[in-house]
Amino acid sequence: MTLPRPHRIDLFIAAVGLVGGLILWWFGLYVTGDHVFGQRWATLVPLVVMSAAEVLRRAAPRTALIVGTLAIAADQFTNGSLATVLMFTDVVYAAVVYGPPASARRIPYTTGLITVGITVVLLVWWQNAIALLVGVLSGMISFLPAVTGAIVRNHREAADAARLRAEQTALLAEMDRAQAVVAERARMARELHDMVANHLSAIAIHSTAALSLDEPATTRRALTVIRENSVAGLAEMRRLIGLLRDSGGESEPGAVPSLDALDSLLARARANGSAGGLEFVLEDTRPPGGSLPAPVELAAYRIVQESLTNAVKHAAPGTVRVRVGRSGGALTVAVDSPYGQRPGPGAPGTGSGLVGMRERTELLGGEFRAAASGAVWQVRAVLPAEERAGNA
Numbered sequence: 287m288t289l290p291r292p293h294r295i296d297l298f299i300a301a302v303g304l305v306g307g308l309i310l311w312w313f314g315l316y317v318t319g320d321h322v323f324g325q326r327w328a329t330l331v332p333l334v335v336m337s338a339a340e341v342l343r344r345a346a347p348r349t350a351l352i353v354g355t356l357a358i359a360a361d362q363f364t365n366g367s368l369a370t371v372l373m374f375t376d377v378v379y380a381a382v383v384y385g386p387p388a389s390a391r392r393i394p395y396t397t398g399l400i401t402v403g404i405t406v407v408l409l410v411w412w413q414n415a416i417a418l419l420v421g422v423l424s425g426m427i428s429f430l431p432a433v434t435g436a437i438v439r440n441h442r443e444a445a446d447a448a449r450l451r452a453e454q455t456a457l458l459a460e461m462d463r464a465q466a467v468v469a470e471r472a473r474m475a476r477e478l479h480d481m482v483a484n485h486l487s488a489i490a491i492h493s494t495a496a497l498s499l500d501e502p503a504t505t506r507r508a509l510t511v512i513r514e515n516s517v518a519g520l521a522e523m524r525r526l527i528g529l530l531r532d533s534g535g536e537s538e539p540g541a542v543p544s545l546d547a548l549d550s551l552l553a554r555a556r557a558n559g560s561a562g563g564l565e566f567v568l569e570d571t572r573p574p575g576g577s578l579p580a581p582v583e584l585a586a587y588r589i590v591q592e593s594l595t596n597a598v599k600h601a602a603p604g605t606v607r608v609r610v611g612r613s614g615g616a617l618t619v620a621v622d623s624p625y626g627q628r629p630g631p632g633a634p635g636t637g638s639g640l641v642g643m644r645e646r647t648e649l650l651g652g653e654f655r656a657a658a659s660g661a662v663w664q665v666r667a668v669l670p671a672e673e674r675a676g677n678a
Contacts, residue, residue: 290345299376300340307333307369315368323364332361336373343380348389351381358427375431382435383442390439394432401425489515511557543587545570545578545610551587552608555594563603564624566594571611578617582669585646586610586619592639593621593665601663602626617671625663643667 311329339354354377361370378397382390405421489512552566559566578586590608597606604624611618640656643665647654652669 290342292341293344296341296344299343300337300373303340303369303373303376304333304337307337307367307373310367310369326365328364329361329367332357332364333367333370335360336370336377339377340373343377344384347381347383347385350377351385351393354378371427375427378428379431379435379438382432383439390436394429394436397428397432398425401429508561511561515558543591544583545572545586545590547587548590548608548610551591551594555598555606559594559598559601559606562598562601564597564601565605567605567607569607569609569611571609572617573612576612576671578671581650582617582671585650585652585669586617586667588646589619589643589665589667590621592643593623596639597621597623597663602661612671615670615672617669619665619667619669621665623663625658625661 308330311326311333335357336354339350339357342350342353354374358370358374361367378393382393385393401421401424404424405417408417408420411417493508493512548568548570552568555566556564590610594606594608602624606621606623609618609620609622643656644654647667647669650669652667654668655664655666657664
């Protein structure tokens with residue numbers, strides 16, 4: 287069996303109590319009168335035992351309380367020492383503060399009942415006011431330290447609980463920050479995909495055509511389209527990276543794509559899709575002068591852009607029809623492209639474009655659908671189009 291190692295503060299308290307008791311005993315400062323053990327040396331026995339209990343006040347609080355209770359009881363049969371009584375009050379206090387939770391709850395009630403019991407017994411036996419005084423003194427050396435220890439322990443537990451809540455709050459804040467970073471990375475990846483996929487698809491198709499056809503004129507046209515898409519893709523990538531690097535608020539924000547640029551978007555699609563036999567038609571039935579929230583404008587533009595990119599990559603020869611309309615509080619975007627086996631070179635797809643369009647629509651509270659209907663691939667998006675508060 288391994289004995290508990292006492293704390294150095296407990297050793298110091300026990301040494302101070304023992305030295306103080308020895309000084310009082312040396313000068314004869316103790317109660318004199320008729321006792322069971324009236325010898326002068328008998329006072330030292332409870333003093334030494336109580337000092338030993340003080341050594342264990344933190345390492346073994348319940349054992350210290352039991353030993354201290356026996357010592358204070360034995361002290362009543364000797365001349366007694368004030369140092370023994372004071373050390374007992376500290377042992378009771380330490381048993382509540384450092385003891386197990388169950389003992390910390392029971393000790394104040396137990397000492398209170400013992401105090402009441404001693405007072406009642408002495409009142410019945412002595413039948414004078416001295417019994418009340420002894421009862422008060424017994425409460426001061428047992429019940430009062432126990433209550434003080436309970437108050438201190440409750441305050442410590444409350445402080446520990448508050449510290450734990452603060453740590454949990456900080457952890458939750460860090461988790462929220464990490465989730466925000468992940469969401470922002472996903473948004474940037476989707477934005478980068480939407481901006482560059484169209485140009486890279488055109489580059490892949492025209493480079494395949496240039497390699498498969500040994501005609502100088504066709505090769506020259508393909509290389510021209512490849513260069514134009516490479517330059518445009520690099521410019522858009524630089525714009526996005528510049529926005530990410532810009533941490534100050536002094537520079538002007540970059541231009542956000544809007545539906546007013548649909549004509550140029552279709553012109554670029556015509557240049558990229560001509561090799562695959564595609565034609566592009568725009569039907570914009572929106573009423574003039576209406577304004578849309580910036581997120582709706584951007585989402586609609588990206589949906590059209592991604593739909594045209596998919597058409598250039600996968601559509602069969604024919605007409606790609608883009609329809610944009612606004613009715614009441616909804617903006618409708620529809621893109622129909624020929625669906626079927628396409629001749630000539632194609633480009634691989636991962637399906638992330640459809641996922642990005644669906645996420646953009648759902649984040650704004652809209653509805654999205656993309657499916658084949660006969661020989662037509664249909665993309666439909668309905669976005670909320672409430673007026674800005676400043677324009678209402």
